[in-house]
Amino acid sequence: MENSASNTCYYNHNVTFFYDWVGKKISEVWTTRDFVVIGLGLTVSIVVVLANLMVMAAIFINRRFHFPIYYLLGNMAAADLFAGISYINLMLNTGPWTRLLIKEQWYIRGALIDISLTASVANLFAVALERHQTIFTMQLHSKMTKRRVVLLIVGIWAVSIIMGLVPSTFWNCECDLNDCSTVAPLYSRRFLIFWAVLNLLTFFIMMAMYTRIFIYVRYQNQHTSETWHNQAVVNLMKTISMVLGAFVICWTPGLVVLLLDGLLGKASRANDYEKFCLVIAECNSLVNPIIYSLRDDEMRRTFKHILCCLCQRGADQQRECPPVEIDSPLPEEGQRKCEAQALCLSPEPDNIEDS
Structure with missing residues (x-):
């Protein structure tokens, strides 16, 4: 039976067939646990989408963030936003709903997660290369042109999409059931490795x-006297390192589980830890906006500007919120001179004292 399973392709079989083959159970009826998981998952995913939209908006409207490093961080926020959308799609196609999925829908569900992970990793790697280049040339920001940044971002998403489509196009187990993963029953264990x-x-x-x-x-x-420059470099490096550290901490357990599943198959008991690892990975997409708001004063002020605008427009449609426009980055000592431009809450003549 095992030899025949290795030599026969099962293109016409549904998703349930592959789940039954690896012994992964699909819920037949809705349970309280399913409702709790989906409710919490959707709530966190929506917060992830909104938080990363705010990061992208902050980088777009504040000219002090118009540098390659922040464009890449904005692209990372886009990857986290995409991850939030992927998790929403996953929550709406899990539990008993899994039985209703055709194989194309199942592959899309997995591909969205793969694309978001690849985009995040590729962005982090690009940020690391950018920091390596600028730090060793004694610069605060890279002199990379906007055209090159755009091409780099397009390349990151092109590679991410290709990697997301690999399992559905040719690297799956539809023609080798003995190679099927227990975590992702249609994926090849060799691909997971x-x-x-x-x-x-x-x-x-x-x-x-x-x-x-x-x-x-x-x-x-x-060995240098440029105190403000060194402090700015260190602060930015600490922020990026926290982002990298959070990503590694959140994603490593899931990758280890996939690796064990690929190497050991059913003996790894990977399904016992799959949900836990997925929750940790999902939380990573929410961590980055929190890190930006805690570590970067300028980002925090821009967040306040955005929230201020939203609140003012909700309260008074005719009142406009002043834009954040700063032409170039300044050392920390020079921020006081442009504070009125950087802060969102530009005081009105009538409420200067209150502001």
Whole structure:
């Protein structure tokens, strides 16, 4: 039976057939647990989408963020936003609903998650390369042209889409049932091994790059008098490192589970940890906006500007909120001179004292 399963293709079989083959159960009726999982999942996903929309809007409206590093961070927010949409789609196609999915819908559900992960990893790697180039040339921001940044972002999403389509196009187990994953029953276990090892290796390379950068920055701080420049570099590096650290912490458990599933199959008992790892991975898309708001004063002020505009428009449609327009980044000591331009809450003549 195993030999025949290895030599026969099962293109005409439905999703349930592959789930039954690997022994992964699909709920037949809705349970309280299913409602709780879907309710919490949808709530978190909606918050993820709104929070990352705010990050993208902040980078768009504030000219102090119009640099390659922030464009890449904005693209990372777009990847997190895409992840939020992917999780919403997953929540609406899970539980007993899984039985109703055709294979194309099931592949799309998995592809959306794969695309968001690949885009996030590729963005983090691009940010690491950008920081490596600028720090070792004693610059605060890269001089990369906007055209190159756009091409880089387009390339990141092109690679992400290709990687997301790989399992559905040719690297699946429809012609080799013995190679089916227990976590993702239509995926090839060999693909999961490749996928997990590639991402874990990328994590290791990025962490090594940031370690080298931090050693270099510490050395430069001891041999240069440009205090404000060094402090700005360190602050930005700390923010990016926190983003990288949060990503590695949130995604490593899931990648390890996929790796064990690919290597051991049913013996790995990966399904026992799948939901837990997915929740951690989903939370990562919410962590980045929190890091930006806690670490970056300018980003926090821009968030307040956006919320101020939304509140004012809701209360008074005729009142317009002043735009945030700062032409160039300034050292921390010089922020006081342009504070009136940077802050969202530009005081009206009647309420200066209250502001």
